[in-house]
Every structure is written in structure tokens, then in C-alpha cells.
Amino acid sequence: MRVKESAASQLKAPADPGRENFPSPWRGFVILGGSLFLAEFVVMICLPYLPELKPWVYNVADAALMLLLASPAGYFLVLRPLHHHIRERRRTEEELLLTNEQLRREIAVRRTAEGELVEAELRYRTVANFTYDWEYWETPEHALRYCSPSCERITGYSAPEFIADPKLQEQIIHPEDADLWRDHHHGALAAREAKIAEFRIRRKDGDIRWVEHTSQPVLGENGIFLGVRASNRDVTDRKIKELQTQQLRRELSHVTRVTTAGQLAASLAHELNQPLTAISCNAQAAERFLAFDKPELNEVQQALKEIWHDSQRAGGVIRQLRALFTKTSQQRSVVNFNEVIEGTLGLLRSELVLNGVSVQLELAPELPGLQGDRIELQQVVLNLILNALEAMTDLPPHRRRLRLCTKLEKSMGIQADFQDCGSGIPPAQLSRLFEPFFTTKPTGMGMGLTICHSIIEAHGGRLWAVNNRDRGATFHLMLPIHQKETV
Amino acid sequence: MKNGAATVFVVDDDASVRKALARLIQSVGLQTKTFASAQELLDQAPPEGPGCIVLDVRMPGLNGLELQAELTGRNIQTPIVFITGHGDIQMSVRAMKSGAVDFLIKPFNDKELLGAIKTAIEKDEYFKAAQTEHSEIQRRHQTLTPREREVLGLVVKGRMNKEIAAELGAAEKTVKVHRARVMQKMQVQSVAELVRAAERVASLGS
Ligand SMILES: Nc1ncnc2c1ncn2[C@@H]1O[C@H](COP(=O)(O)OP(=O)(O)O)[C@@H](O)[C@H]1O
Numbered sequence: 213m214r215v216k217e218s219a220a221s222q223l224k225a226p227a228d229p230g231r232e233n234f235p236s237p238w239r240g241f242v243i244l245g246g247s248l249f250l251a252e253f254v255v256m257i258c259l260p261y262l263p264e265l266k267p268w269v270y271n272v273a274d275a276a277l278m279l280l281l282a283s284p285a286g287y288f289l290v291l292r293p294l295h296h297h298i299r300e301r302r303r304t305e306e307e308l309l310l311t312n313e314q315l316r317r318e319i320a321v322r323r324t325a326e327g328e329l330v331e332a333e334l335r336y337r338t339v340a341n342f343t344y345d346w347e348y349w350e351t352p353e354h355a356l357r358y359c360s361p362s363c364e365r366i367t368g369y370s371a372p373e374f375i376a377d378p379k380l381q382e383q384i385i386h387p388e389d390a391d392l393w394r395d396h397h398h399g400a401l402a403a404r405e406a407k408i409a410e411f412r413i414r415r416k417d418g419d420i421r422w423v424e425h426t427s428q429p430v431l432g433e434n435g436i437f438l439g440v441r442a443s444n445r446d447v448t449d450r451k452i453k454e455l456q457t458q459q460l461r462r463e464l465s466h467v468t469r470v471t472t473a474g475q476l477a478a479s480l481a482h483e484l485n486q487p488l489t490a491i492s493c494n495a496q497a498a499e500r501f502l503a504f505d506k507p508e509l510n511e512v513q514q515a516l517k518e519i520w521h522d523s524q525r526a527g528g529v530i531r532q533l534r535a536l537f538t539k540t541s542q543q544r545s546v547v548n549f550n551e552v553i554e555g556t557l558g559l560l561r562s563e564l565v566l567n568g569v570s571v572q573l574e575l576a577p578e579l580p581g582l583q584g585d586r587i588e589l590q591q592v593v594l595n596l597i598l599n600a601l602e603a604m605t606d607l608p609p610h611r612r613r614l615r616l617c618t619k620l621e622k623s624m625g626i627q628a629d630f631q632d633c634g635s636g637i638p639p640a641q642l643s644r645l646f647e648p649f650f651t652t653k654p655t656g657m658g659m660g661l662t663i664c665h666s667i668i669e670a671h672g673g674r675l676w677a678v679n680n681r682d683r684g685a686t687f688h689l690m691l692p693i694h695q696k697e698t699v
Numbered sequence: 700m701k702n703g704a705a706t707v708f709v710v711d712d713d714a715s716v717r718k719a720l721a722r723l724i725q726s727v728g729l730q731t732k733t734f735a736s737a738q739e740l741l742d743q744a745p746p747e748g749p750g751c752i753v754l755d756v757r758m759p760g761l762n763g764l765e766l767q768a769e770l771t772g773r774n775i776q777t778p779i780v781f782i783t784g785h786g787d788i789q790m791s792v793r794a795m796k797s798g799a800v801d802f803l804i805k806p807f808n809d810k811e812l813l814g815a816i817k818t819a820i821e822k823d824e825y826f827k828a829a830q831t832e833h834s835e836i837q838r839r840h841q842t843l844t845p846r847e848r849e850v851l852g853l854v855v856k857g858r859m860n861k862e863i864a865a866e867l868g869a870a871e872k873t874v875k876v877h878r879a880r881v882m883q884k885m886q887v888q889s890v891a892e893l894v895r896a897a898e899r900v901a902s903l904g905s
């Protein structure tokens with residue numbers, strides 16, 4: 213073994229064994245087993261220093277390469293080949309760099325995430341705070357979790373006022389719409405699906421406003437119900453226009469109804485005459501049966517029963533007739549469309565008989581009720597049937613056939629078809645039918661279909677006409693069952 | 700009312716009117732048969748005994764006036780009392796011209812209706828009696844021999860026995876015997892009666 217530098221400088225004994233007194237290694241080239249390599253040397257005075265070698269020794273392989281040379285003076289010479297150490301270091305450094313890089317990247321990612329979060333929050337809040345519509349989020353406990361400042365524009369009350377008093381929202385609802393609101397509100401909380409309602413509110417300054425209110429359940433992860441998100445839009449202007457149009461439409465439909473009633477006067481008189489005739493015959497018969505030596509009480513009883521029945525029938529005709537003459541109330545009710553058709557047919561019975569029209573009635577056995585104006589819907593049915601009759605006047609009576617059918621279209625609502633075998637509609641006129649004053653009849657007014665159309669539209673439905681394959685035309689009518697809750 | 704065996708046919712498409720009419724008519728001891736349409740009535744064999752038809756003008760399918768025409772076409776002479784919901788003069792004139800007994804406007808009182816029904820049934824009884832008489836004369840006429848028919852023909856023309864004998868180339872005595880046989884067979888007492896019976900036979904086209 214040849215050592216380039218003397219190890220003599222190392223050969224001094226430290227005061228006591230310990231980490232701080234651990235001798236600093238020195239380097240030198242070592243020839244071992246015929247090969248030259250760099251190594252570090254430590255000379256230790258005594259064995260107690262051995263544990264202190266630990267940090268120096270990277271692994272078992274290192275240890276195996278270490279050479280412990282005991283000198284006669286009791287010193288140890290510890291020798292560690294350095295090529296191995298260099299390789300280790302390099303690897304460690306690389307690992308470190310890699311870890312460092314990873315860390316940097318992670319930090320960067322975190323930074324952007326945080327930034328985005330802050331930005332998103334800012335953005336949403338800005339959007340929410342600047343929404344034109346009044347937005348709020350009501351918790352399942354009926355507290356307001358958020359209320360957009362735009363509430364002030366619509367209601368006159370500020371967001372803090374709403375948040376401080378959870379009852380305020382309900383208090384500003386117009387008393388006439390209170391029930392509607394309650395139903396809607398309960399519905400929205402219970403049904404947990406999007407719902408729309410229109411109602412009036414009283415502003416802080418006392419003004420009345422129309423609000424279109426859409427609410428949607430807020431569901432957290434795992435479908436946990438977190439309350440209701442609502443959006444309120446001030447639709448006062450639209451509503452006023454709508455009400456004005458409705459008013460106009462009502463007046464117009466009233467006028468045409470009265471006209472129709474005039475046209476039907478003879479038929480209606482007949483319809484009233486039937487039960488009256490029956491009543492009078494029964495009454496006179498009963499009188500005679502009573503005057504018998506042995507009164508025929510069975511017959512009398514039967515006669516009285518029928519008198520009652522026919523008086524009801526006469527009352528029904530009068531009610532229908534009155535319906536034609538009255539202006540409609542604005543109140544909507546639950547209407548069964550089959551009943552509307554049957555009622556109208558009752559009114560038209562003798563008109564149909566006189567014209568020799570046979571009616572094929574195919575009503576869906578169980579039709580759900582729809583929200584609507586019974587009188588107006590009856591007018592639609594009346595107009596459509598009268599048009600069909602008028603379209604069939606060129607046919608010999610026994611060939612005049614009218615088919616009325618109702619069915620439930622699952623998703624769409626109620627469909628009703630009015631199918632005649634009359635003249636049909638020239639294709640060029642199909643698009644003009646519903647125009648005001650469009651008529652092909654010498655004494656026609658051309659308002660019938662216009663009014664039908666507007667009534668059906670006001671009910672959220674559709675009305676359209678098609679020509680039949682063989683003969684005549686069919687008017688189709690579609691009415692939704694679930695409608696926007698309106699007053 | 701005396702026409703106890705008579706039957707009144709009620710045709711009205713309105714069930715309650717039909718039933719009430721029937722009850723009122725039954726209350727004076729008449730029988731009724733009800734029909735919901737003209738066709739239902741036509742599908743029935745014509746009534747045997749005396750009767751009349753109470754008929755609504757307006758009905759789906761065949762209306763009252765059309766039914767009247769159809770019955771006339773089938774040589775069914777049962778008298779008709781029309782009832783109608785509204786006073787259509789044109790219609791009532793047509794109905795009356797075609798031989799209707801009455802044309803009543805609903806609602807009518809019982810006296811009007813029952814009076815009209817009474818008249819109609821009497822008319823039918825009279826008509827039916829006349830018809831029976833006709834067929835009886837016809838039957839009697841058929842029993843005459845050709846020679847007797849010749850004699851009858853000349854008697855009706857107002858010829859004296861002598862003239863008849865000359866015309867037929869027979870003895871006056873023989874003519875007298877024929878004449879007596881004819882009177883006997885035709886069941887008449889006088890020449891005047893014989894003439895009337897002969898006229899009926901002629902009007903029946905034999
Ligand atoms: N069922 C039908 N068949 C054929 N044409 C029809 C039918 N219904 C309506 N029409 C056409 O539409 C036009 C407008 O009808 P409407 O608005 O009811 O007015 P009017 O009945 O007074 O003419 C009618 O003049 C006719 O030409």
C-alpha cells in the first residue's frame with residue numbers, strides 16, 4: 213500500500229470521542245488489488261469512535277469496502293473507496309432535483325387553483341350581485357343563504373332586510389296570490405323539482421308588481437337537499453300587456469259567443485222545449501192517474517221522478533245558454549275536456565239533428581282535468597263543430613259525419629280531434645285560416661278560428677288544421693295538463 | 700174516450716219526451732207503442748186495429764215528413780198527429796196537405812194533444828170501417844154470376860126491366876128473377892143502395 217500524503221497530520225489524539233471531535237477525512241489515491249482509486253481516510257484513535265462512522269457509511273456495501281487498518285500504535289485507519297460515494301451522491305442529487313421539480317410543480321398547481329378559486333368566487337359573486345333578476349338561496353331551515361342586491365330594485369327592500377327577516381318574502385306577496393304562493397313554495401320544497409309561478413308582490417313603497425318566480429332545488433353531493441334556489445323576474449310590463457290582450461280577447465270572444473247564440477236560437481229553444489214538453493205531459497198524466505177510482509200511484513211516482521229529471525235537464529240548457537252570454541270570469545278552474553265536449557253537444561243536439569249530422573264520439577275514458585276557462589274552451593268546441601257543420605252543407609244529410617275524439621298524449625297533454633267530411637281546405641288557405649276576418653262564407657265573420665286560436669294559446673296549447681286523406685278537414689287541438697300557475 | 704182498443708204509436712228520438720207522451724196517452728186508457736226513430740216504426744208490421752201515430756218532425760235519420768211520405772208510399776193510411784219544437788209554417792202546411800190530422804207545437808197542453816189523438820183515431824176507425832165495408836161489397840160482388848153482373852150493370856145505368864130484357868135478348872120475367880137475386884146477393888133493400896154499392900165496386904177497380 214502506497215500513500216501519497218502522510219497520514220501523520222491526522223495522528224493526533226482528540227480530547228474525547230464525540231461527534232464534534234470526529235476527525236475530518238482526508239483523501240488520497242489507494243491502490244488496492246491492482247487497481248487505483250480515490251478514497252477517503254479517517255484515522256481514528258480508538259474503537260469508541262466507531263459508531264461515529266455511521267453518517268459516513270451509506271450502506272452495507274460501503275461498509276464491506278471499508279478497510280479497517282489497525283496500526284500497532286492502536287490507531288485505526290478507515291478507508292472508503294470514493295467512486296462509489298460519488299455515484300451515490302450523484303444519484304441523491306438527481307433524486308433531490310427531481311423531488312424539487314415535483315414540489316415546484318405542485319406549488320405552481322396549487323397557486324393557480326387558489327387563484328382560480330378566488331377568481332371564481334369573485335366572478336360568481338359579481339355575477340350574483342349584479343344580476344338584474346332577484347336571486348336568492350333559501351336553506352331547508354327557511355333562512356336566506358344568499359340574496360342578490362337586485363331585490364331592492366324589484367321590491368324596494370334591501371338584501372340585508374331580507375336576510376334579517378326570513379318572513380319578509382312571504383309578507384310582500386299580494387294577499388290574493390298568497391294561496392298560490394304557499395302552494396308553490398310547499399311544492400318547491402317538497403317536490404324538489406324546478407317550478408315556475410307568477411304572482412304579485414307589494415313593494416315597500418306600496419306599488420304592485422308582477423313577479424315570475426322560478427325555483428329549483430339545490431342538491432349537494434349524494435343528493436343532499438340544500439334548499440331552494442330562486443330567481444325572481446319583474447314581469448309587470450309583460451303582464452299588463454298580457455292582461456290587456458286577454459281583456460280584448462275576452463270581449464271579442466264574448467261578442468262572437470253572443471252572435472253564435474243568436475244563430476243557434478232556434479236550436480236552443482228546441483233544446484229547452486224538449487224537457488218542458490216532457491214535464492208538462494208527465495204532470496198532466498200524473499194528475500189523471502191520481503184521479504182514477506184506484507189511483508195509479510206507481511205511475512204518479514214515476515212521472516214525478518221524470519219531472520224532476522227533466523227540470524234538471526232544462527236547467528242545464530239554461531246554464532249553458534247563460535254561459536254563452538256571460539263574460540268569462542278571469543278565474544280558471546279544473547276543467548274536464550270531455551265534459552266540455554259533451555256539454556257543447558248538448559247545446560248543439562237539435563242543430564245537429566236538423567242538419568242530419570251523425571256524430572261519432574270517441575272520448576278517452578279517463579281524462580285528467582286541466583286548468584282552464586270552461587266557457588272559453590266550450591266556445592272553441594262550439595266554433596269548431598259549427599265550422600264542420602257548415603263545411604258539410606253540400607253533402608246529403610245522411611253522409612254528414614262528424615268525428616270527435618279525445619286522447620291523452622303522455623308528455624304533451626290532452627289532444628282533441630274534430631274530423632269532418634266536408635269540403636276540406638284549399639292548401640293555399642291552410643295558413644290563413646286563423647287570420648282575423650278570413651272567411652270563405654258569404655255571411656261569415658271570419659273571427660271564429662281567430663278566437664279559437666287565441667283561447668287555446670292562452671291555455672298554453674296549440675290548434676292546427678289538416679286536410680283528411682279522403683274528404684274533409686280535421687282540426688287538432690292540444691292542451692297541456694300541467695301549466696304555468698297563473699292567476 | 701170510447702176508442703179503448705186503439706193503439707197510439709209514439710215516434711220521438713228524445714227518450715224523456717217519448718216516455719212522457721206515452722204516459723199521458725196511457726192515462727186516458729189508450730195503448731201505446733214507442734219508437735225512437737222513423738226507421739224503427741217502418742220496421743214494424745202496420746197496425747191491425749185502429750190507431751194513430753204521434754210523430755216528432757225533427758229526428759235524426761228519416762224525419763217526420765219523410766216518414767209520412769214513406770207510409771203513404773206503402774199505402775199505410777194510419778193518421779198522423781205531428782208535434783214539433785218550433786212553429787215552422789211551411790213544414791206544417793206540407794204536413795197538413797199530405798193528410799196530417801194536426802200539427803202541434805211543443806209544449807202543448809194535454810187537451811190539444813188528446814183531442815188531436817181522438818180525432819185521428821176516429822178517422823182511422825171510420826177509414827178502417829169503410830175499408831171493411833169495401834171488402835165486404837167486393838166479396839158479395841164476387842158471388843154474382845156473369846149474367847147477374849150484366850143485369851146489375853144495366854140496373855145501375857137506370858134501365859127498366861123491359862129495356863134490359865130487350866138488350867140481353869131475354870124474357871122480362873127472367874130479368875126480374877136476376878134482379879131479385881142481385882139485390883139479395885148484394886144485401887141491399889133498394890135500387891139506390893144497390894147503385895151505391897156498385898159504385899164502390901167500380902171505384903175499387905174491378
Ligand atoms: N271544418 C272546416 N272545413 C273547411 N273549411 C273550414 C273549416 N273550418 C273553417 N274553415 C275555413 O276557415 C274559414 C274561417 O273560419 P272562421 O274563422 O270560423 O270564420 P267563419 O266561419 O265566420 O268563416 C271559413 O270561412 C272556412 O273557409
Ligand SMILES: [Mg+2]
Binds near residue numbers: 599
Ligand atoms: Mg266559423
